[in-house]
Amino acid sequence: MSLDPDTPPTKRASRAGAKATTAATSAPAADLRLYKSADWDYDTLQRIYDAVEDIALNELKLDIYPNQIEVITAEQMLDAYSSIGMPLFYKHWSFGKHFARDELLYRKGMQGLAYEIVINSNPCISYLMEENTATMQTLVTAHAAFGHNHFFKNNYLFRQWTDADGILDYLAFAKGYVAQCEDRHGVEAVERVLDAAHALMGQGVHRYPRKRRPDLRSEERREAERRAHGEQLFNDLWRTVPTSKGRKTRQATALDKRRALLGLPEENVLYFLEKTAPRLTGWQRELLRIVRNIAQYFYPQSQTKVMNEGCATYVHHRIMRRLHEKGLIDDGAFLEFIHTHTNVVFQPGYSDKRYGGLNPYALGFAIMEDIERVCVAPTEEDRAWFPDIAGNGDPYGTLKNVWADYRDESFISQFLSPKVIRDLRLFQIKDDEGEDQLMVESIHDERGYRRVRRALSRQYDVAYRDADIQIVDVDLEGDRRLVLHHRMLDGVALNEESPRVLQHLADLWGYDVLLQEIDPGEDTVIEEHVASPRGGFG
Amino acid sequence: MKIIDRRLNPGGKSLSNRQRFLRRARALVRQAVRSGTATRSIKDVEQGGEVTIPADGVREPTMRRSGEGGVRDYVLPGNREYVEGDEIDRPEGGGGGRGGAGGDGDGVDEFRFVLSADEFLDLFLEDLELPDLAKRKLTGAAVQTFRRAGFSVTGSPSSLDVPRTMRNAMARRLALKRPTRDEVELLAAELALREAETPDAPDLETLRAELAAKRAKLRAVPYIDPLDVRYRRLEPTPKPIAQAVMFCLMDVSGSMTEHMKDLAKRFYSLLYIFLKRRYPRVEVVFIRHTHHAEEVDENTFFHSPETGGTVVSTALEEMLRVVRARFPVADWNIYAAQASDGDNLPSDNAKTAALLETDVLPLCQYYAYLEVGQEEDPLPGFGDRPSALWRLYSLIRSPTAPMAMRKVRHRRDIYPVFRELFSRQDARAAPGSPA
16 A cells, blocks of 8 residues: 555645645745746656656556657647647648637637647657646646556557557558658549548447457467367267257358358448458558558547546546645645646536536546545445445555456446435436437436446447448449448437448449448338449549 | 657648648638628738638538437436436427537538638639739839858858868968978978988988978968958848839719728729739829819728819829829839729810820729729619710720729629639730830
8 A cells, every 4th residue: 555545534634734844835945846836847847747757656556658748839739639639640631620620719719728638659648738837737747647648558448459559650651651642643532532431430440359360370279279178078978969860050041151251241341341342442442441540549549538537537636636745736736736627527517508418527537536435435335336346445456457447338337336426416318209208217316326327338338329330241243232231229310421421432332332221129121321433433 | 758849840730731621622712702701891801810611511421320319318417306207398409419429510510710811812812813013123122132242351150161261271371382291291201211221311400401491381381371261241132022003093072972982992902902912012092083183091082071073184193193203113013993983074084085095004004994883773774874984994995905994883793893803814914014
């Protein structure tokens, strides 16, 4: 145990202690403060970093990639916004469009800029804005360079899907490749492919890790193991057991064979196009691959928004509090931090004008704080709900497991406690198209906790959130029409932009495309969309 | 941990993306720019600024589950009143945007962003061209640039001219017969050899003396002397700039309504912006006239009421006077734009025609006549009769004269007319270019 769990009495005591040290700061010897005004320079940043690192590594025991901190201007922050936060990206008009919009909003004061952006790479790059005060730089360092960094390095989704070592190199390659294609084939031609690929980006990820083709050596080893196992269990009696004659073998139809050959059904549309589309040329396939790889790189982020921000917020909160307790920042700085922190984790109610959905910072932070409370000072209710962790006295260890092994959906369904539901006053509404009125299904009471939790967890589940679209059939020897199914969930159809996306898909595929929206319950086709290629590709 | 200061990195990283975006949306943006100028005050045209284009042309579609329909569950925070089983009326507007998964950008059918002044004007004045840009003139108040002009013995270290300095040094060393270091070393070696062989040979003494003399000379004559140093000399030279003067002539007699003046003003503003894009220096002269003409400032020109008859030739005379006094034809590109409702004193017509044809047009790069009319359509049978000036000018107009005339009734016509007058035509490159 490195850090005293902050039960209220110790907290109050240490606050008083901190106040005493700041009161004594008039005597120069006792002045431990990292900075004395809002101004900062590179020495200050270094001191701040060292102090934060000390707490993060030695007390919270975080496990991080090496850090690289970059100080940038507001304009560079806008640049970074437009290229999804990445330090380098290929050129495309849509990034210019986003830049133009963000710039307008920023200039008009309708939208502030983020204090930081952090990139999941090794070394982990954090951008700090030059306008930040020294306190903000401390907060941001703790938040991004340690909180997010730890999450990126340890969460299973990031480990599984992203390659932090290679991403910057890959982006550099992508940028160079796109530029090269533009030189060779013209900006317009490249733009058409990228437009189409961007439209299909949401359908360009592998949602499950594919089966790796085993290599010869491991095949041999498995074969030997299997034989050894068979020898161990050999029993001659089995020979005498009667078996049914003429075992039913499923008649593989031509259709099944055809699908199997193409690996259908396939939900990664971009992957399928890259491998199979008959009319694309090599560079076009490579462009699809680039877009697909980038989509895949960001796939974990969309699934861990609450956890990622919760983790970073929790970490910065603990670190800032420890800095204050140690007398490294003074009361003024701490109040400034509290002010910012409170803004970040502010959750307006549903009827509030400011309400814009659940704030991932607020939700994540609330649940993680609650996990700590359950570990340290559980109530009877907590013991009933969380027998595994209640009172185990190791909040950081527990949290680190949580950060490593869960995503938003599983995190909420496991750890959203009745207390948090009560605090946030969560309630669940059912909106059925067929009914005249909305129905309150459950609220924060004994009957409702589990249902609210299940419903909220579902709200973050990609399997519910994303449309289930799959390529199911194509007859490459016939008319080559590509058939896709959207298996509707809860009767929700595709959005009205879908025909445009389908048009892009048809352009890439080069032949007709049919999308059927299917009600999986009754297996009936609700709606059909058809698109024909506009030509000009390949 | 590394801290890197990126603030010094070159900015405009997303510039090329922006250009791509503008190129893609060009048609839309151009249209937005042009229709935008109809609503905004024309003075602000130069400022660039916000434009709104329909989002349709720059849409980035995605395929998602629709935001409405079907059976949905929402989990919301901040419940104060409801208990399980309550029924709530659907909120107005179809309940879109309630859930967190609503997505951004739905239902946005316009895209707004800011164009820089340059981008704005580029689009605004696209395909326009000034006739006859040929005159380039040196003026006293022009910008100065520095040009290389020989060498000097003084200067800053950064402008030291090494080859020239070394050449001088070499010439001096040759002239003063400075021995080279090799020469001295060779002599010293020879002496040492001889001394070792025959320590008391008689010619050794002369050799020693020679060596001593050479060494002394080596010390006395420096390799590079301050005398040798030369610096590159830079001389300020005036840079030729093209300059233009624009004459705004307007009839301010009682028959000109506010609406007509507004039309004229818009036309002048456009012309001014356009000239400013092409010339680094543009002067504007306002001449108003009734039965007599005077040069006035801008405010008086547009806003001060004046009554009287209409004698166009006075304005032309006033313009000629100003040109003679302040804008020598050799130095200035002269543009004139006349706005009038077409009235003129019948007895003045002959004089006006003569002045214009023989004196004014030869001076001008371009002379535009804009006839402004009432906003309402003319009464049938009444209106479309050409006015006195129009008939007069029609006679003068010839393919070789740098003159154009158009009629404008409505604010929305101003820009098209302006474009028409200045649109890029290869056919027009030939006439009207005496320079």
